[in-house]
Structures are given as structure tokens and as C-alpha cells.
Amino acid sequence: MSSEKITAEPRTEFGKGAARRIRREHKIPAVIYGHGSEATHVTLPGHETMMALRHHGQNALLELTIEGKTQLALTKQVQVDHIRRVIEHIDFVAVKAGEKVTVSVPVTTVGDAAADTIVTLERNEVAVEAEATHVPESLEVSVEGVVAGTIITAGEVTLPSGVTLVDDAEVQVVNVAAAPTAEQVEADLEAAEAEAGIVHEESDADAAEAAAEEAGDEAAASDAE
Structure with a gap:
């Protein structure tokens, strides 16, 4: 997973009023949590950040430049105003290249199951451990030709090299059942x-x-x- 380079500004004003002023300028307030160190509060360019998250998904890795210093930041939580469809705030975790992180990765199904079946995604995400710079954007589960009565567990999901399963291997991820008459x-x-x-x-x-x-x-x- 490649990282997006974005220039961030240090943030010194806090509270709802300051956050509203930041958003009016089409920017996004954010905080970067470190490993035992103090959190870093920043302001990000709105459009550029939104496009990076849209392109790289919920675990987007950003290379933030803050006053000339670079920090890799893994997206952990994005707060969105669902009425105006704008990002209100982002929480990041500071990471280093080669560092292992535990993340929840979205699951998608590909292919067509056997005729007269219904494919149900029992789990939308699966928890895995991977290097911060190699977190998969999604995990694909093939249901091509799968017959009714088949259950695919987390342990049967194919993981990229270097990625290991954190979830219970017996957790049901996909259920292929007979379509009702x-x-x-x-x-x-x-x-x-x-x-x-x-x-x-x-x-x-x-x-x-x-x-x-x-x-x-x-x-x-x-x-x-």
C-alpha cells in the first residue's frame, strides 16, 4: 500500500468554534496519536485529504509533512457529516516503515456462485496484522461456482504475503445458501x-x-x- 504525501499545518486552536473555522476554510482538523508520546494536532487540506482517503480506503496511509518533518500516519477513524457529506475530523496513528499494525480490512466477494443461490457476507471486515506500509485495501473472497450450503470462514480467506489473520479462524465470513422458491x-x-x-x-x-x-x-x- 503506497502512501499519499500531504502537507499538514500545526493546529494550536481547539474546541468546536476553532473546528468550525477550520472547516469553513475547506480544511480538516486531525490528530496524530503516537506510541506513548503526546498527540500532534494538525490541519489538513480538505479536498486533497478526501481524495486520498477515497483512493486508499479506510486504512489509508498518509505521509504527512509538518513544518518540514515527515510522519507516516495510518488512518484509524474518520468522522463524517452524513448530511453534508464532508469529513469533520480524522484520527491517525503514527507508524514507521516495517512496523506491524493490527487493522480491520474490508471483505468483498468476487465471481458468481452456483445457480439458485444467495451469497451473504456475514462479516464486512476481517482483522489482520500487516506491516504499516503493506496493509491491503481489501480482501477478496471468490465464490465462483460455489454451491448452496457452503460456508467460508476467516481462516479460508486468502491473505497477501506478509499478512496474518488476527480474527478467529472459525468466524463465518461468507454464507452461500439456496435461494428461496x-x-x-x-x-x-x-x-x-x-x-x-x-x-x-x-x-x-x-x-x-x-x-x-x-x-x-x-x-x-x-x-x-
Whole structure:
């Protein structure tokens, strides 16, 4: 995983008011936590940082230049305003090249499972240990041709060289199940509606059809007599 080079500014003002002023200037307040050292508060360029996170994912590694000094920083938490869709704050962890870190990496499925199956991702992320500069952006799990009833565990996920699993190897990550039939879907829907107390009013067409069937039954009974 390559790092993005970004120039950061030291931050000396704190609090909600200062953070709002920073955001109005289209910048992002952030903090870098070290290994037992004091946290470093910085301000980052908004657009440049947003593009770096979008490109490298939730574990983006940034090479921050702060007053002429360079610091590798691994993204740990990103606070986003989900209404305005802007980044409000970022937490980083200071790292060094070659240092091992534990991170949660997103899981994606690739390929098409066997016909009439449903693929469910039971875990969106898997915890692994990797060098800070070689954290995978995602882990792919192939479901090509996989038949119903197959469960893929964390221990069966293929990891890149140098990456080791931290999660329990028996944790279910992907579940391939048989797709329900139309009759099963309809029965489940009826059961759910009955449990919720939902009653459908009979339409005019259904009422007319029922009346016609009843009249036909009466006529057949009369003929039989």
C-alpha cells in the first residue's frame, strides 16, 4: 500500500468554534496519536485529504509533512457529516516503515456462485496484522461456482504475503445458501403479515370471482339433486 504525501499545518486552536473555522476554510482538523508520546494536532487540506482517503480506503496511509518533518500516519477513524457529506475530523496513528499494525480490512466477494443461490457476507471486515506500509485495501473472497450450503470462514480467506489473520479462524465470513422458491417467499410474506396483524381488503375483482365460483357451486349442487 503506497502512501499519499500531504502537507499538514500545526493546529494550536481547539474546541468546536476553532473546528468550525477550520472547516469553513475547506480544511480538516486531525490528530496524530503516537506510541506513548503526546498527540500532534494538525490541519489538513480538505479536498486533497478526501481524495486520498477515497483512493486508499479506510486504512489509508498518509505521509504527512509538518513544518518540514515527515510522519507516516495510518488512518484509524474518520468522522463524517452524513448530511453534508464532508469529513469533520480524522484520527491517525503514527507508524514507521516495517512496523506491524493490527487493522480491520474490508471483505468483498468476487465471481458468481452456483445457480439458485444467495451469497451473504456475514462479516464486512476481517482483522489482520500487516506491516504499516503493506496493509491491503481489501480482501477478496471468490465464490465462483460455489454451491448452496457452503460456508467460508476467516481462516479460508486468502491473505497477501506478509499478512496474518488476527480474527478467529472459525468466524463465518461468507454464507452461500439456496435461494428461496416463489412459494417460500409468498408463505413467509403471509406469515409476517399475519404476525403484524395486516389484513388485506378484498378487491372488487376478487369479490366478483368468489361470487361467480359460489354461484357455480350452487348450480352444480342443484343439478346433482
